[in-house]
Amino acid sequence: MKKKERQAILTKIVREHLVHTQEELQEYLHEYGVGTTQATLSRDLRELKITKMRDEYGKSRYIKLTTETRGDAKQRLYSALKTVTKSIEVLEFLVIIHTSPSYGNFLAAALDELRHSTPIEILGTLAGHDTVVAFCRDAAQAQEMADYLSSRV
Incomplete structure (x- = not known):
């Protein structure tokens, strides 16, 4: 699978699910037929500007705070x-x-x-x-x- 496709799926997962760990992210990716290493996943998260932050209930989860217009x-x-x-x-x-x-x-x-x-x-x-x-x-x-x-x- 190409990088752009994998990253699009990763973005979709983070927007649609409450994900708390990289292991959970990998499980969701696996459900989409995407296998990836922890290093690749970390790099994708960094490139997509997906970060782990606490929600209003104090629980850490992954969230994408930027919009599609990168650099703006x-x-x-x-x-x-x-x-x-x-x-x-x-x-x-x-x-x-x-x-x-x-x-x-x-x-x-x-x-x-x-x-x-x-x-x-x-x-x-x-x-x-x-x-x-x-x-x-x-x-x-x-x-x-x-x-x-x-x-x-």
């Missing part, structure tokens, strides 16, 4: 927002984003990658386990950013 930072942010955002609030010049457990750093990194692109003009972020604080220049900019992010959730 805005698309990665939108995918992350839709996948992990619980709420967005504004407090003066701060935008506070609550995420699923363990996703704070991931979302902050996605925001930081775009911090100087319109309309995501932020000074920086601070992340915790399930919260991101984005610093804006003023309250108006914070509200504009929160509205923009909320429209993408």
